[in-house]
Amino acid sequence: MNTFDDQPTLIGEILQLRPLRADDLDALHAAASDPRTWAGHPATERYRREVFEPYFQFLVQAGGCLLILDRTSGQAIGCSRYYPVPDQPDDIGIGFTFINHRYWGGVTNRELKTLMLSHAFQHFARVWFHIAPSNIRSQKGTAKLGAELAYEAALDLSGTPEQWLCYVLPRERWAARAGSQER
Secondary structure, eight states, X not given: OOOOOSSOOEEOSSEEEEEOOGGGHHHHHHHHOSGGGGTTSSOTTTXXXXXXXXXXXXXXXXXXXXXXXXXXXXXXXXXXEEEXXXXXXXXXXXXXXXXXXXXXXXXXXXXXXXXXXHHHTXXXXXXXXXXXXXXXXXXXXXXXXTOEEEEEEEEESSSSEEEEEEEEEEHHHHHHHHHHHHO
């Protein structure tokens, strides 16, 4: 039996990830409230409170979601989620991720994914990322991790089937890539 904790507290050099709680709405919306954060994302209006709240409620109810905190300021800067993969039941997905645009590029996303992937690969051989076909930024970022596009599929990840690009990252590829970047 897999005893994976999908809401751990994970601490890195610059980030702390902890379970998302219902009382995090204001802090997380503050991180999401700039339209630039949603540039290139299919949900371009998610910076608006009335659009953000249903997304937030889904994340809290679905579970597996982690609040991303800047360790220096203590401020919420985004969130990400572990979730079951409908067509790959022996694996785990990482997604529903957003990071405030001021933290884009470089070390923040890398540390976020390193923390989450390191935790996931203690229990799973493969991690999946499901990306909207129009979300080029996420496609590029996911490819930088070493994940490869495996196929396209209509999957229900949040209550409504949608078309996704399905990227897979095997543990061995992540270990080789992570090891080469430490040198």
